[in-house]
Amino acid sequence: MMDEKKIASEILEAVGGPSNISHLEHCSTRLRFTLVKDEIVDAEKIKKIPGVLGVNQTAQTQIIIGNAVIEVYNELQEMIKGKTAKSEEKKNQKLSAVVLDFVISIFQPLIPAIAGGGILKSVLMLLNLVGVLDKTTSTYQILTFVGDAPLYFLPMLVAITTANKMKVNNLVAVSAIGGLLIPGLTTMLAEGTSLFGLSLQNINYAYQVFPAILCTISYAYLERFFTKISPKVIRNFFVPMMSLLIVVPLTLFVLGPIGFTFGQGFASVIMAIFARFGWIAVALLAAFLPFMVVTGMHKAMIPYVITSLGETGKELIYNAASLAHNIAESGACFAVTLRSKDKEMKATAVSAAISALFGITEPALYGVTILHKRVLYSVMLGSLIGGATVGLLGVEAYVAVGPGLASLSMFISDELPRNLMNAVIGLVVSFAASFIAAFILWKEPVDEMEKSESTKNENELVFNAPLEGKVLPLTEVKDDVFSSKMLGDGVAIVPTKGELFSPIDGVIEMVYSTKHALGLKAVDGVEILFHIGIDTVNLEGKYFNSFVTEGQKVSQGELLLSFDLEKIVAEGFDPTTMIVVTNPKNVKLTVGKQEEVNKELPLFAIDRLGMEN
Structure with missing residues (x-):
């Protein structure tokens, strides 16, 4: 039985102790550390800890745990409480590493809320399609509002994660963004209005990501400035009052339009690539996803996915490619399960195959795929063929969640009735291609000592x-x-x-x-x-x-x-x-x-x- 406390203790020691930790968070399978000094991490020691599937160091130190990641994370939080490094102690990093760390820290925590709401909406559409719940009923409409809430109030969620990253008061940050979402202000902006005699650009800040990020970063610097200059006796109300008084107008005049324009441009660039290369872009992305997931670089796609969903309500590239890759991992691992004669390998492969089938690929990647090049080639081939299939069929996703068997409702659409069926076709093709390839290519690894005995x-x-x-x-x-x-x-x-x-x-x-x-x-x-x-x-x-x-x-x-x-x-x-x-x-x-x-x-x-x- 897994001892999460022991795993957490050994990980903490291997990463250099609480004083080397600047920030800690987790995703569905990984612990994500932002460290003061990456060079003191004992990666080899971490790999040998029972319960750890792998370790990867890019902008963050990522330790792959699997399904028990939350329990290990909670144990670590108890161990490091009040002992972590202060923000000013953080090491000097390359600009690219700082940006990637910042992006992951802001967007990664948003996924559960967005995924939960999105899946709820897709399930409601499924119930409507099969005639269980008519979409004209008040029950359907109210539950749809519930499912839409995480994306509608996405700017406020972004304000929380950005404020947490900047280590400032997240409630004041949410209040600043909340001011932009008040229905009365939204109506005034739509009708045309001014502030201090200067006209304001008509922007609906609901669903927007980048204006909220810029607003919260500016608030963070304002909070630090006013905290430094204000007397302690009035600091409790003076700092938030002055910060809000400055940052909200600044956002309405400058930061909001800049963030809005950048967000639209960012999504447009991705869509332009898709428009130029079409299904080829999806196929190539799917084929290279094993390397992106192993290095954690796939997280850099999250801003695009969330922005695309917020702007258009759909996403055409990343989730389709992820569906092909996830299912290809599952197909290859199932093939290894049938072909391997090693009991331990069979147990690892079947567990990883089931996880990948439901959208969690790290156990498959670290437990099987990257350890055996024949499996890696099979996964890449299955992902390429599956990605080409979903790309040609124009599969669209409507939820930001790991695509898999349990989350197929993310592809349900009222406007495209065949979209779900096309996703299923892509799933079957990806699974079959990788399964056949791995079944043919698999070769039992032979230990050097066993090889010497056999010969x-x-x-x-x-x-x-x-x-x-x-x-x-x-x-x-x-x-x-x-x-x-x-x-x-x-x-x-x-x-x-x-x-x-x-x-x-x-x-x-x-x-x-x-x-x-x-x-x-x-x-x-x-x-x-x-x-x-x-x-x-x-x-x-x-x-x-x-x-x-x-x-x-x-x-x-x-x-x-x-x-x-x-x-x-x-x-x-x-x-x-x-x-x-x-x-x-x-x-x-x-x-x-x-x-x-x-x-x-x-x-x-x-x-x-x-x-x-």
Whole structure:
């Protein structure tokens, strides 16, 4: 069972502690850190944490958790409360990284509200289509207003996320934007009005994103300025009053028109690309989405998606491409499930396939796709074909949510009755193309040690693991005699079970009187020392039980001795067991890649030709 608190604790340590965290948020599968110093993050350590699917460092440090991301996030929030870095401590970054971090921080938190409202509206349309709920009824109309609310009041939601990012009072920021959305002002702007004798541009600020961002950023600087100059006794009302008095007119005169024009231009550029390249643009975007999602760059598309939905009520490129990619990930993983003979791979692939089918691709990407290039090629091919299909069919999306089986209602349209059917056709094509490609291309990965065994290299002497546990490099053992390889090269195992087995056929050369160590001479003359625990000689044989004597012949897999692991640990001793080749010296050792081993698995191999006495 996943221990979210332990995962959170290990992640916190690996990212440099609370003092290195400037900002923390999460999306559907990832923790997103804005850090003071990215360079101190131990990415390799994070990857090894059970429950972590992967890590990616771009403008933010993104740690992929999967479905338990909220629980891990909540644990982290408790651990870092009041201990994070102040905003002025944030490191110097490239402008592109700062902008991307800012964009993600503002738009990412909006998705749940927008998706929830959008799906509600699409479900209502579905109920109308099947005759369950007529759209002329008051129930339908009221629920439609509920679903439309997140997009209508999008400027206020943006004000909250921007204010949170700028670390200023988000309620005052919302009040400033709220002033722009008051129905009376909207009517006055439509009819033509002026402020201080100067005419105002007619802009309906509902559904608008960029005017709200510019307004909130300006408010943030005003709040800091007035906080600095105002006496503390009047600061509680003076700062918000002066900030509102300045920022709302400034937005009406300057920032609003600039943001409105930029928003329209931004969406127009994307639409111009689509108009020029059409379905080819959708197909290529779908094919490259695996790389964009892995690096987190797909989040840069969110402003376009939200702006397009706010301006036109629909989106033609990104969501269609995402549908093709998400389903292609699912199809490829299902193929791996059927083709793979590895139980662990089957379990990972089927879980990832189901998640991708419902629009969550990170488990598939990090657990299967990017680890196996044949699967990656299959996903790209399926995405390309599926993307071309939905592009040619002109599939439109009406909700900002990860496309998948459960969210297909996002493609329901009153104006385009076939839009949903076209989306389903694209889904089937994407799934089939990637499934067939992966089913044909899949090749079972072979571990280097297993490969050496299967080819029966006569020049290698293979030793199975003598214990069950976690493999550890000898250099990481907390004993200088072993870590410096003074006695010889080898490997260590942190045992999970108190039994030591013979890794190869041989003869017992030595059994210590304290039973915590013994020596074995293999059939080829290689001498191995097994040393259970660090400083366990001080136990004087307590908790150890030997089953062999000096001169006794043993076979691979035969039990040599047992020990009470729990009691040894309870006594305060490190149970790490060292397996060292003491003779011949300077052997060429090839250690397997398995992190967890048992007596049935190979641990290392020795090149017979390289043995020197």
